[in-house]
Amino acid sequence: MNTLTIFRRELKSYFAQPTAYAIIVIFLILSLGLTFTFGEFMRIGDASLEYSFFFWHPWLYMLLAPAIAMRLWVDEQRNGTIELLGTFPVSTWSAIAGKFLAAATVSLVALLLTFPIVITVNYLGSPDNGAIISSYIGSFLVCCTFIGMTMLVSAFTRDQVVCLIVAVTLCTLMVLGGYEPVTRELAKATSPATVEAVTAFGIWDHFASLNRGLFRLQDFVWFASFITLCLVGTSTILSAKRA
């Protein structure tokens, strides 16, 4: 109930400022632009969109998700409104959930607005639409993971720049972590255990199977536990800061 109130305020605030529009437009330009240029969408005729379109999403999210989510607790702490929120009859948990859902909604809007590409592949060929849907789900989960991560970072600081830099760095590590060329190099230089640890932290493993239309329980568990961990961490940090 209060989660909904917080959610509505945050969402309104995204669209009352240029933030949401700017991020949505940048995402659309880059994701579609990369698909038709470096993705070589026309030449390789990748009707599943896996390599031409969805491949780019983690790279865009590692920059854009922190831009969406950094203000969630940074602004609250900088403006002191956290003191209002903390004395309203709203649990920390409702506030966290409401804010997270608002940021996730902004990214969902951006993602759904890429629908022309789906229409295009269906017009040009006969793609596996099931795989496209599961890719969209995977893409959204990756974005939510980065939003959760950024939210956790935003609980630590009242400085937007610090939050953005730290969050982008962590998200970049998560993208590079499981990225095939990186793991290959890493395998040459370090032990298999290290490679495994780095891959486990990365998103590709989980994203890739959804990209192929595979709904594996383990991937959903991974995304859900990572996001939950970030949100619980946020709550812990916020309470610890007040004590």
Added chain:
Amino acid sequence: MIEVVNISKHFGTKLAVDQLSFTVRKGEVLGFLGPNGAGKSTTMRMVTGFIPPSSGEARICGISITENPYEAKTKIGYLPESAPLYNDMTVMGFLKFCADVRKLSGSAKNDAVEKAIETCFLTSVAHQSIDTLSKGYRHRTCLAQALLHDPEVLILDEPTDGLDPNQKYEVRQLIKRLGKDKAILFSTHILEEVEASCTRAVIVDRGKIVADGTPAELIAKAPNGSLTELFRKVTTTDTAA
């Protein structure tokens, strides 16, 4: 009503509030006096449930703020010291959000928002964006938020800070008027305010209560019949110690 029992707060090794106890009944306005850094804001933050006390407890209308924060917080209207606001909203939008948080809806919500806007003289800026407001208006917007749900307990941290003399006068009158059927705790370091609007006052220094009584009693205790002298006496001797 507000009951505070032996409340303390440590920040690391620093003792900001030291075993403070006081009670504010319905119909009372308690002035919380003290120099900067005395622990007034810290006490209020503990009473409103923003920060947990290191020890002791606070009860709002008999409900413990630490054990049942949700219930207790519904009874409180709080104006934080810095009058924080969401800058991206309009005054009206902000108050409607606060009304939603307070579970007001329909005509009750509209009436509450209208009334708060009127009481705090915000009509002319109701549809203005908060980040364009001057300091006095920001302060009153935050005050409006505290009054919105007609709470039984009002906690105001330096409510007249940053206001011009006319606005100060209005706010003191408002506190006096509201104090008839609420329990009000407000902090200040302006001594005339105590005589103007309090039924009782405590002077706090370095986290402890050093004087307590009605304004008349405090004046009677003062060396030459002025509150300023009493304030200087109890707080400076303490700082020297």
